[in-house]
Amino acid sequence: MAQDSETTQSSDKSERAKKIIRKHMLISIASGVLPMPVVDIAILTGVQLRMVRQLAELYEVEFPEQRTKSIIGSLVGVSAVATAGNLLGMFLPGIKALVGLGALATGPATTYALGQVFIKHFESGGTIWTFDASRGKQDYEEELEKGKQVVEQSYVGMKP
Numbered sequence: 001m002a003q004d005s006e007t008t009q010s011s012d013k014s015e016r017a018k019k020i021i022r023k024h025m026l027i028s029i030a031s032g033v034l035p036m037p038v039v040d041i042a043i044l045t046g047v048q049l050r051m052v053r054q055l056a057e058l059y060e061v062e063f064p065e066q067r068t069k070s071i072i073g074s075l076v077g078v079s080a081v082a083t084a085g086n087l088l089g090m091f092l093p094g095i096k097a098l099v100g101l102g103a104l105a106t107g108p109a110t111t112y113a114l115g116q117v118f119i120k121h122f123e124s125g126g127t128i129w130t131f132d133a134s135r136g137k138q139d140y141e142e143e144l145e146k147g148k149q150v151v152e153q154s155y156v157g158m159k160p
Contacts, residue, residue: 021115024051028107044107059122074133075140076110105151112147113140
């Protein structure tokens with residue numbers, strides 16, 4: 001009976017974690033919509049940092065902000081460059097229209113991937129301090145591909 005309770009509690013925690021990720025994916029769309037260079041990256045980083053903080057609280061894991069920022073930077077850094085592609089939109093009118101969903105999908109897809117990596121890490125008993133960036137990077141890349149699919153399925157037809 002105790003094991004059933006633990007399984008239910010773990011399942012409930014996983015569902016709450018998924019809701020945290022979905023909420024932050026939706027919020028992160030703002031980073032692709034705003035036509036302000038550099039501000040979009042700052043917004044996305046803030047959204048993702050907040051998401052990881054909420055996941056850490058859910059899994060009762062210490063949240064050292066500077067260490068978490070460093071981890072996010074190492075995982076999402078390359079993907080954020082795609083968001084920085086919004087800079088082109090400031091200098092080349094119409095470029096966002098050509099890129100379409102791709103520019104808007106970067107924030108939510110990276111947020112999804114980051115959230116999934118942290119859930120996996122926290123559920124395995126890991127903490128922010130024990131996070132292995134090289135292993136996390138591999139997991140992140142796999143989850144990013146899934147994230148792109150989730151975004152396409154979830155936000156098809158949305159207009160900024």
